[in-house]
Amino acid sequence: MNHTSDQSRDQAGRLPAAFLRPGSASFTDFVREYSPELLPAARPLPSAGGLPGGGPGNGEAPHATTIVALVFADGVVMAGDRRATAGPMIAQRDIKKVFQTDEHSCAGIAGVAGLAVEMIRLFQVELEHFEKLEGTLMSFEGKANRLSTMIRGNLGLAMQGLAVVPLFAGYDLDAGRGRIVGYDVTGGRSEEKDHHTVGSGSIFARGALKKLYRPAMSEAETVRVAVEALWDAADDDSATGGPDLLRKIWPVVAVVTAAGFRQVPDAELEPVVEAVVAGRRGNPGGNPGITGGEA
Structure with a gap:
C-alpha cells in the first residue's frame, strides 16, 4: 500500500495532486480512486493450481478457523486457535487470527487466511487514516459498518470460493460496554448480544459457550471459558487446532x-490452558458446571 515511492512523485519530487486534494476520510475510497488494482478484491485470480499453499494442481489456499468472542462485565474477550489448513493438510500451526484494529477494537479472521489478513491490515490503516484526518476515533458503529463495506467488496472472490468472514468486537465508549458484531459473506452484519463464534469449529464452540457462559463474568472467568470453547471446537473439528503443549502454542486471546x-501474554495464558487440560483428563467432554478459575 506504500504508494509514496519515487514512481509516485514527479520530477520535482512533489506528490501527485490526488495525494494533496481534500476528500473522503476513507483510505479504501482513496485507494479505489487512485490505484484500484491494489485492493485485494480487484486483483486477478491465479490459475487453479497456483493458489498459495495449495498442493500440485489442487488449488487449496490456507484457511483459518475458529474464533470466539464473549462479552463480560468490563468489556469483551476474543480468542482464536492457531491452526491453518489447506485441504486435509495442516498449512501452519501458529497462525495469528486475532488482531488489534484500533485502541478499542479487535477482529478475528475466518476463511481464506491470506485474503483475511490483508483485509484486516487494510481495515487497521482505514481506522488510523480516519483518526488522523478527523482528529477523533471512529465510533463503534462506524467501524462495524466500514468493515461490512470491505467484506462486501470481496463478494466476487467469495463467490469463487475465496470467502472471508471476520468477527468484530470492541468496547463502545459511547455505550460504555463491550459489543460483538458478526457478518456474512455479503457484508451483512448482525449484533450478537452475549457471545458469538465463526469458522469451521464454530458450531462446537457455540455449544460449549451455551453451557459455560453467564452474564457479568470477570475477565479471568471469560478467558477461561473462551479457552474451554476452543478446546471443544478442536475436539470435534479437524481444522481447529487445540493448545499444543509440546510446542507451547497457545490460542491468541485479546481483551478490550x-x-x-x-493481548493476554503466553505466560499468563499457559496456566489457564494447563487448568483446562487438567480438568479434561478422564473427562474429555468437560464439566459444564466448571467456569472461571475453578479446576
Missing part, C-alpha cells in the same frame, strides 16, 4: 475494555 486493547 475502556482502558484499551490487551
Whole structure:
C-alpha cells in the first residue's frame, strides 16, 4: 500500500495532486480512486493450481478457523486457535487470527487466511487514516459498518470460493460496554448480544459457550471459558487446532475494555490452558458446571 515511492512523485519530487486534494476520510475510497488494482478484491485470480499453499494442481489456499468472542462485565474477550489448513493438510500451526484494529477494537479472521489478513491490515490503516484526518476515533458503529463495506467488496472472490468472514468486537465508549458484531459473506452484519463464534469449529464452540457462559463474568472467568470453547471446537473439528503443549502454542486471546486493547501474554495464558487440560483428563467432554478459575 506504500504508494509514496519515487514512481509516485514527479520530477520535482512533489506528490501527485490526488495525494494533496481534500476528500473522503476513507483510505479504501482513496485507494479505489487512485490505484484500484491494489485492493485485494480487484486483483486477478491465479490459475487453479497456483493458489498459495495449495498442493500440485489442487488449488487449496490456507484457511483459518475458529474464533470466539464473549462479552463480560468490563468489556469483551476474543480468542482464536492457531491452526491453518489447506485441504486435509495442516498449512501452519501458529497462525495469528486475532488482531488489534484500533485502541478499542479487535477482529478475528475466518476463511481464506491470506485474503483475511490483508483485509484486516487494510481495515487497521482505514481506522488510523480516519483518526488522523478527523482528529477523533471512529465510533463503534462506524467501524462495524466500514468493515461490512470491505467484506462486501470481496463478494466476487467469495463467490469463487475465496470467502472471508471476520468477527468484530470492541468496547463502545459511547455505550460504555463491550459489543460483538458478526457478518456474512455479503457484508451483512448482525449484533450478537452475549457471545458469538465463526469458522469451521464454530458450531462446537457455540455449544460449549451455551453451557459455560453467564452474564457479568470477570475477565479471568471469560478467558477461561473462551479457552474451554476452543478446546471443544478442536475436539470435534479437524481444522481447529487445540493448545499444543509440546510446542507451547497457545490460542491468541485479546481483551478490550475502556482502558484499551490487551493481548493476554503466553505466560499468563499457559496456566489457564494447563487448568483446562487438567480438568479434561478422564473427562474429555468437560464439566459444564466448571467456569472461571475453578479446576
